[in-house]
Amino acid sequence: MTSEEAVAKATPLSRRTARWLDSRLGAAGFARKALDKVFPDHWSFLLGELALWSFVILIATGVYLTFFFDASVEEIIYNGSYVPLQGVEMSRAYASALDISFDVRAGMVMRQVHHWAANVYLATTVVHLMRIFFTGAFRRPRELNWLIGVGMLIFSIVNGFVGYSLLDDQLSGTGLRIAHNIALSIPVGGTWLASLFFGGDFPGPDLIERLYVIHILLLPAVIIALLGLHLALVARQRHTQFSGPGRTERNVVGERVWPTFAAKGTAAFFLTAAVLCALGGLAQINPIWLYGPFRPAEVSAASQPDWYMGWLDGALRLWPGWEIRLFGFELPTPFYPSVLLPGITFGLLALWPFLEARITKDRDEHHLLDRPRDRPLRTAFGVSTLAFYTVLFFGGASDVLAVTFQTSVNALFQAFRIALLVLPPLAGFVTYRLCQELARRDRPGASTEAPRVAPAASDDGADNRRQIEPEDEPELDPASTAGVPRG
Amino acid sequence: MSAYASRGGGRDGDGRDGDGKDGDGKDGGGGGEADRERAGRVDDRAERLVVAGFVTSIIGAVALAVVYIVGGQPQWEGITLALALGGIGLAIAVWARYFMDAEEVVEDRHALASTEEEVAAFTASFEGGQQTLARRGLLTKLGLGALGALGLAALFPIRSLGPRPGKGLKETAFAAAGGGSGKPLRLVDAEGRPIRPSDLSRSSLVTAWPEGHEHDADAPTLLLQVDIEEFRPLPGREDWVVGEIVAYSKLCTHTGCPVGLYQTELDLLLCPCHQSTFDVLHGAEPVFGPAARPLPQLPLGLDEEGFLIATGDFSAPVGGGFWDRGRT
Ligand code: FES
Numbered sequence: 162m163t164s165e166e167a168v169a170k171a172t173p174l175s176r177r178t179a180r181w182l183d184s185r186l187g188a189a190g191f192a193r194k195a196l197d198k199v200f201p202d203h204w205s206f207l208l209g210e211l212a213l214w215s216f217v218i219l220i221a222t223g224v225y226l227t228f229f230f231d232a233s234v235e236e237i238i239y240n241g242s243y244v245p246l247q248g249v250e251m252s253r254a255y256a257s258a259l260d261i262s263f264d265v266r267a268g269m270v271m272r273q274v275h276h277w278a279a280n281v282y283l284a285t286t287v288v289h290l291m292r293i294f295f296t297g298a299f300r301r302p303r304e305l306n307w308l309i310g311v312g313m314l315i316f317s318i319v320n321g322f323v324g325y326s327l328l329d330d331q332l333s334g335t336g337l338r339i340a341h342n343i344a345l346s347i348p349v350g351g352t353w354l355a356s357l358f359f360g361g362d363f364p365g366p367d368l369i370e371r372l373y374v375i376h377i378l379l380l381p382a383v384i385i386a387l388l389g390l391h392l393a394l395v396a397r398q399r400h401t402q403f404s405g406p407g408r409t410e411r412n413v414v415g416e417r418v419w420p421t422f423a424a425k426g427t428a429a430f431f432l433t434a435a436v437l438c439a440l441g442g443l444a445q446i447n448p449i450w451l452y453g454p455f456r457p458a459e460v461s462a463a464s465q466p467d468w469y470m471g472w473l474d475g476a477l478r479l480w481p482g483w484e485i486r487l488f489g490f491e492l493p494t495p496f497y498p499s500v501l502l503p504g505i506t507f508g509l510l511a512l513w514p515f516l517e518a519r520i521t522k523d524r525d526e527h528h529l530l531d532r533p534r535d536r537p538l539r540t541a542f543g544v545s546t547l548a549f550y551t552v553l554f555f556g557g558a559s560d561v562l563a564v565t566f567q568t569s570v571n572a573l574f575q576a577f578r579i580a581l582l583v584l585p586p587l588a589g590f591v592t593y594r595l596c597q598e599l600a601r602r603d604r605p606g607a608s609t610e611a612p613r614v615a616p617a618a619s620d621d622g623a624d625n626r627r628q629i630e631p632e633d634e635p636e637l638d639p640a641s642t643a644g645v646p647r648g
Numbered sequence: 649m650s651a652y653a654s655r656g657g658g659r660d661g662d663g664r665d666g667d668g669k670d671g672d673g674k675d676g677g678g679g680g681e682a683d684r685e686r687a688g689r690v691d692d693r694a695e696r697l698v699v700a701g702f703v704t705s706i707i708g709a710v711a712l713a714v715v716y717i718v719g720g721q722p723q724w725e726g727i728t729l730a731l732a733l734g735g736i737g738l739a740i741a742v743w744a745r746y747f748m749d750a751e752e753v754v755e756d757r758h759a760l761a762s763t764e765e766e767v768a769a770f771t772a773s774f775e776g777g778q779q780t781l782a783r784r785g786l787l788t789k790l791g792l793g794a795l796g797a798l799g800l801a802a803l804f805p806i807r808s809l810g811p812r813p814g815k816g817l818k819e820t821a822f823a824a825a826g827g828g829s830g831k832p833l834r835l836v837d838a839e840g841r842p843i844r845p846s847d848l849s850r851s852s853l854v855t856a857w858p859e860g861h862e863h864d865a866d867a868p869t870l871l872l873q874v875d876i877e878e879f880r881p882l883p884g885r886e887d888w889v890v891g892e893i894v895a896y897s898k899l900c901t902h903t904g905c906p907v908g909l910y911q912t913e914l915d916l917l918l919c920p921c922h923q924s925t926f927d928v929l930h931g932a933e934p935v936f937g938p939a940a941r942p943l944p945q946l947p948l949g950l951d952e953e954g955f956l957i958a959t960g961d962f963s964a965p966v967g968g969g970f971w972d973r974g975r976t
Contacts, residue, residue, distance in 0.1 A: 199755040266720035270729065273722070302760050335905060338865075339921065342903035342968035345817070352813035352970050360809060362816040363865055363904075399757055413755045424744035431737030435730045442726005458838075458855050458868035458898055460906040460920050477903065478922040482940035484969060493969025494940045495903050528757060560923060570923050571936060 200422045201402035201415035205296075208289040210426060214433040215282035216388070222275040223377065229265050231257035232327065232373035234366060243450050251454035254329040254369050258449055274441030279321050281437060283469045286314055294513070294543050297531035298401045301524060304514040306394040311511045313387045318469050320380040323372050325447060325467060332447075332464050334455030338363055339477075346496040364457065404529045413528075465558065475556030476502050479577055534603075537596035545589030552581045694746035698739045705735025817970060821861040822869075822946060823961040832949060832957040834859040835869065835895070842955040845891050848873045853910040855898060858958065866966055868898040868906060869946055871956070874915065874928055882931040885963070888947040890956060895946035896932045897966040900924055902939040904967035917943070941969065 172180075183189045200206075233253040239246050241256065243263045261268040290310065293299055299307040322340075326333040341363040344355040359365040399413050408414045416422050440446075452461055466474050476498035485492040509516075517539065518524050533540040555562070556577040563570040708731025715724045762770075781788045825833035834842045835856040848854055854871040861867055876892045888894070896917070898906050905921035910928075916935070917926040924937030932943035944962035951957045965973050 199753050267716060267725055269722040270725040274726075335921065338905065339903040345968055345970040348971050352817060352972070355970075356810035356813040357806065358810070361811050365810070398760060407754060411757050413757055414752055416750065417753055421744055421748040421750065424740055424748055428737050428741035428744060431733050431740065433737075435732075435734030435737055438726050438733060439730035440726075442723050442729065457863075457865035458857075458906050460908045464920065474922075478938060480938055482902075482924075482934060482938050484940040486974065489974040490971055491969055491973055492971075493973075494938055495968060498938075499903075526760070560920070574923070574937075 195396075196417070196419035198396070198418045199399075199413045199415045200418060201400050201408075201413060202422075203403055205292045206400065207429060208285055208292055210429055211433055212282055212285040212289055213388070213392075214430045215278050215285060215437065216384075217430070218278040218434055218437050219275060219282055220381070222271045222278060223381075225271045226261060226268075226275060227377055229257060229261045229268060230254070230327070230373075232369050234329065234364075234369050246450065246453070249454065252329045252369070254327065255449070255454045258328040258330070262450065270438070270441050272441075273444075273446050274437050276325070276446045277440040277444070278437050279324060280446075280468060281433075281440075283314075283317055283321060286317060287469075290314065291543070291547070295531075295533045295540060296401070296403075297527065297536060297539070299514040300527040301514075301518070302398055302526055303394075303401075306391060306398070307514050308511055309387050309391050309394070311507060313384055313391065315507055316380050316384050316387070320376060320384065321467060322470055323376045323380070327369060327372050327376060328447075328449050329369055329455050330449040331452040331455050331459060331461050332449070334364070334457070335460050335464055336466060336470075337368070338457075343495050343499045346493040347500055348490075348492055348496070364455075399528070401528050401530050403532070408529065410526070410528050465561070468554075471557040472550045472553040473499055473503065473557075475553035475559075475577075478559055479553070479556045479574065479581060481578075534596040534599040537593050537600070540596050541589040541593035544592040545585040548588035549581065549585040552577060552584055556581070691746065694742050697742045698747075701735045701737075701739025701742065703735070705732050705739070708732035708735055816866075818965045818973070820867040820961060820966060821858040821864055822867065822958045824858070825958045825960055832951060832959055834951065835871070835948075835956045835958060836862060838862055842953075843871065844954055845893050845950070845956065848893060850875075851910075851912045853908075856895070856956070866899065869958075870896045870898045870907065870910075870917070870943075872896070872910065872917075872928055878915070878929050880930045882945070885931070885945060885947070888945060890948045890950055893948060893956070894928070895948050895956075895958070896926075896928075896943040897946070897962050899943075899967040900939060901934070901941040901943060902937070902968060907943065 179189075231253045235253050236250050237253055237256055239249050239251050239256050239259065241247070241260050241264050243259055246259065258272075261272050263269070293307065293310070322336070326337050326340075341355055341359055344358060345351050347354060356362075358371075360367040360371065365371075400415070402408050402414060405414075453459075465471070477495060480494060480498035482494050483497070484494055531539075556574075559570055559573050559577060562568075563573050566573075708728045712725065712728035712732055715721055715728055822833060825831070836842050836859045837854065837856060840859070840862050842859070843854065843856055848871060850873050852873075856869045856871050857864060857867050872894055873892045874894055876889070879889070879892075879894070881888065898908075900907050900919040900921065902919065902922055902924050905919050907917050907919045907924075907926065909918040909920060910916075911918060915928040917928055917932065919925070919937065919939070922938050924939035925935050926932040926939070926943050927935050931945060934940065934942060941964070944964040944966050946962050947959045949957045949959045
């Protein structure tokens, strides 16, 4: 036995594996850096992570579903175990979705978890985006990652819609028909676009198969690629942090990836998965068996899209029936709310970092986050935008609301249209004043910027655990504020 | 795990004290004994929580397997899955919170931009290669041209995805009934049975198709029996009704949803998608909602056997609008 072998015997398997890998990859240096990376900690930094974990669950459950789903529009007679639909003619796609729900053991849970995960994924993504916006995390040098994020959001919304459109039930068929008409409404190229995408007039014979490829291959590949880039850029540029004692533009204060941050992340994954599974098991979602198979001439009343499409539905409802007709050509009504509005929405969203830099003339690197109150204009603009889309969202439920509150849809429409014009500026104004008030209350104590300058030099970080807010803590330990000028 | 616990336990004391605003002063000061005892109690409780989490998870996993084996049941599958996953999540979360380093580390942020030397070195390398290409300038240009041509040629297969948008959008199967050449086309129900005026009643709404095209998505037609005294036909359509029966396209002119709700007392048709409302008595003009155009009307007639027929296509292309809808 050579001494080398003896050493090998004595070292545990994990080490030997690591050695084996390293002698082929030379990755120890890189891996160590990765383990030692420092991540700032704040509850709001968890939002993006929750979106990531929901996405992982989406992939896992989605792969399972592909084993049973049959994306074919061939008409068959259903004879599965859901009694009310036995003997009904339907597409294979819809029948296989019913089979997943009733005849594949654990299929129902997987399907419902998948659908819940999609809703939660998009919800956490949007809230994550709001966090980035309101804290100014999109500023230089992170404009690229903002663009990647906006791209992911758009692709994810589309993939969500495509996903629930696959099942060929009455509700999703109606949604596809609306999508077809929206494509048609695009000037000049719209009819071509609709024909190429749908493979002819609605509903083209290949439509479901095409949507399937888009849903499980094309868009997931794009989203995963963007997600990889998104995370790589976070690693490269390091995470932002809120200002506080010891935190500057030139450092990162937080905990190391290994083991604390990694453990918290793992816990977040399992907890997210647990919540999604509980929802998937207990909270019914998209009960397609109640909608019936798609029949082009039928429609289910009070059909609602998934929440992230709600604003579009609302816009389609509230936009008045204006059409421009010139020389026999026309710009149909749906164009404005369902093509122009999303175009402006995502265009503005994508360009925001550049617009803001132009307005504020602030083109410096920023690694310290803003508190929303310290940027009253941006915050007010953000809140008023949110108000706008919230009104649209509720506008999308106008028929349900009319029934619930026993009012006429007519009156409700007018109310929503007025709210759409009045609420956003109002919300913006109130927010602006609120920010000013909060900022004013901050002023009498030490300036919020100040503490992060002083202690960095004197302390070793032991008391830097939490951001110390002067207004919360009037009797600050004199040691940590020594030398700070009092306002 | 116990190694972790004891190691963490020591650090843990100052870890959580840091959360309290008075942290470090106390640690250095006298209250050590009581503090340590308190910390120990918290440690015990935390450790029990971790154990509970993992045990719950195991129980959940076993229960899941049992539920599956005995036949599966969605609610129980969800609950047991949630327990199995949530148990692990809870255990790790508590573990990380109480027994892992919560120490804050300060790291320098390095400038993202490269140094001037790096940029200069890169520029030199890149331009060196560029010169090699420039020396054979024509070849480079030709090569780029070839790639461009290939790119353009690769676009053509996209054309195969769908037919040229043409008549399909502007015509329905009823077009066969129109003009001098076509012979009238019967209206049939979903099962293909022809329809007599007497099959309709004042409050009902019948959906009909052109005979032989009962699956056409663009041809569903609404047959309505209206109060003919009140009915005000559009100019030129006076003979498009049979008795009291009038026919409109069922597809909303907004975004093409089937207009499925008939408010008989008000003589209004309501689209469930975005609540466009159409006046049945007056050419199905939109009276409310986002639709901008009336539902196209279908000219009706009767054949010798007394069944309803269409004598031509709809008065306009059905469904939502598009760019060249008005062009022929
Ligand atoms: S489709 Fe009828 S109102 Fe929009």
